[in-house]
Amino acid sequence: MPRNVYGPDHEAFRETAREFVDRSLKPRAEDFIKDKAIGREVWLEAGAQGLLGLEVPEQYGGSEAGDFRLNAVLAEELSKFTAAASSCFGIHTDCVAPYLVDLGTEEQKQRWLPGFCSGELVTAIAMTEPSGGSDLAALRTTAVRDGDDWVLNGSKTFITNGYSADLVVVAARTSPEKRARGITLFGVETGMEGFTRGRKLDKVGQTESDTAELFFDHVRVPDANRIGEVGRGFVHLMERLVGERVGAAASNTAHARQVLEETLTYVKERQAFGQPVGSFQHNKFKLAELVTVMDVTQAFVDQCLLTHARGELSTADAAKAKWWSAQVQNDVIDECVQLYGGYGYMNEYRVARAWRDARVTKIWAGSNEIMKELIGRDLGL
Numbered sequence: 497m498p499r500n501v502y503g504p505d506h507e508a509f510r511e512t513a514r515e516f517v518d519r520s521l522k523p524r525a526e527d528f529i530k531d532k533a534i535g536r537e538v539w540l541e542a543g544a545q546g547l548l549g550l551e552v553p554e555q556y557g558g559s560e561a562g563d564f565r566l567n568a569v570l571a572e573e574l575s576k577f578t579a580a581a582s583s584c585f586g587i588h589t590d591c592v593a594p595y596l597v598d599l600g601t602e603e604q605k606q607r608w609l610p611g612f613c614s615g616e617l618v619t620a621i622a623m624t625e626p627s628g629g630s631d632l633a634a635l636r637t638t639a640v641r642d643g644d645d646w647v648l649n650g651s652k653t654f655i656t657n658g659y660s661a662d663l664v665v666v667a668a669r670t671s672p673e674k675r676a677r678g679i680t681l682f683g684v685e686t687g688m689e690g691f692t693r694g695r696k697l698d699k700v701g702q703t704e705s706d707t708a709e710l711f712f713d714h715v716r717v718p719d720a721n722r723i724g725e726v727g728r729g730f731v732h733l734m735e736r737l738v739g740e741r742v743g744a745a746a747s748n749t750a751h752a753r754q755v756l757e758e759t760l761t762y763v764k765e766r767q768a769f770g771q772p773v774g775s776f777q778h779n780k781f782k783l784a785e786l787v788t789v790m791d792v793t794q795a796f797v798d799q800c801l802l803t804h805a806r807g808e809l810s811t812a813d814a815a816k817a818k819w820w821s822a823q824v825q826n827d828v829i830d831e832c833v834q835l836y837g838g839y840g841y842m843n844e845y846r847v848a849r850a851w852r853d854a855r856v857t858k859i860w861a862g863s864n865e866i867m868k869e870l871i872g873r874d875l876g877l
């Protein structure tokens with residue numbers, strides 16, 4: 497089914513993104529898995545290709561495309577390669593960029609954004625703590641004002657790019673007596689005394705991304721590194737989660753579509769009882785269902801992308817796109833594993849890795865249950 501979300505500019509950008517995937521990512525796929533990280537040289541290549549500064553004004557080294565559909569094109573092309581690549585770059589380009597661009601002071605923008613665009617400064621965002629991620633307003637990491645500094649204590653976990661990031665946007669509690677209204681955001685940088693990281697976490701899937709614990713032991717963060725207003729961190733986060741979630745939906749959908757396409761090729765070639773396994777009526781009907789659900793999902797996600805590009809996407813619609821696409825991605829890829837038979841369970845087959853990679857999308861960036869909470873609230877329930 498033709499998609500009406502993209503025009504010639506987006507498709508031209510898709511070619512750039514594809515070239516990057518073919519030239520910089522595919523030849524290093526095994527290294528990413530072995531290193532549990534996407535190497536810095538790849539970030540620098542992404543920067544040189546103009547892929548990192550889509551949200552950043554030109555004066556700071558970006559392209560200020562200002563059209564979220566370009567971010568979505570990048571997410572789609574990366575996730576067709578691996579979900580982990582889409583996640584690592586997406587955290588940087590889609591999630592962190594708006595905090596620095598919208599909320600950063602002039603001095604912060606000059607200090608951080610050129611490196612952000614070139615890939616010399618990799619970023620992460622740290623909300624989740626060992627004590628919990630869904631109830632963000634209950635976070636326990638504290639920041640106490642001391643002269644021109646804030647003193648941070650606490651820890652974060654499951655942080656994407658956490659091991660390699662040079663700059664981490666950290667949500668910390670600045671007013672113990674207030675819940676959501678007592679949270680402030682800070683830019684914590686590599687080298688700050690008392691800021692340490694644990695090992696790269698050993699995940700079920702998405703091995704290529706570095707996911708880490710972060711520890712803050714009396715870290716002195718200058719007030720010049722505060723991002724946004726004191727006590728408005730929660731609001732700043734909520735306002736930007738819509739973008740993160742619709743980006744996740746674009747990525748989830750592209751990932752599942754790619755795996756389904758490869759499965760279709762496989763079932764036409766693989767023989768059993770003297771015929772292609774895809775030609776058995778059960779499998780044919782199953783595949784008919786899968787392509788239908790993918791097309792219907794894509795239509796809704798595209799509508800959300802168009803609406804978000806106009807700056808009008810609601811929290812509830814972003815939540816619908818995020819949970820639905822995550823569920824569909826998991827269901828479709830699970831059926832694909834079945835269609836591959838035993839080979840579908842072998843790590844050397846992409847479908848097996850994709851199945852493990854997909855599982856987290858129902859958990860992160862707000863779990864499916866939290867997405868349904870948001871939708872329920874929107875229904876007045």
Ligand SMILES: Cc1cc2nc3c(=O)[nH]c(=O)nc-3n(C[C@H](O)[C@H](O)[C@H](O)COP(=O)(O)OP(=O)(O)OC[C@H]3O[C@@H](n4cnc5c(N)ncnc54)[C@H](O)[C@@H]3O)c2cc1C
Pocket residue numbers: 587620621622623624627628629630631653654655656657699707856859860861862863864865866869
């Ligand atoms: C690979 C990976 C990468 C991640 N990257 C980042 C990152 O870069 N930055 C970051 O800050 N975080 C990141 N996260 C954390 C992620 O966002 C959290 O794991 C997620 O928000 C859930 O929080 P939790 O793990 O503490 O689960 P909990 O909050 O403990 O929830 C446990 C279960 O209870 C359910 N639950 C909780 N509250 C409710 C409720 N009110 N109603 C119904 N069910 C509920 C949840 O849906 C879940 O199923 C990442 C996680 C993973 C696994």
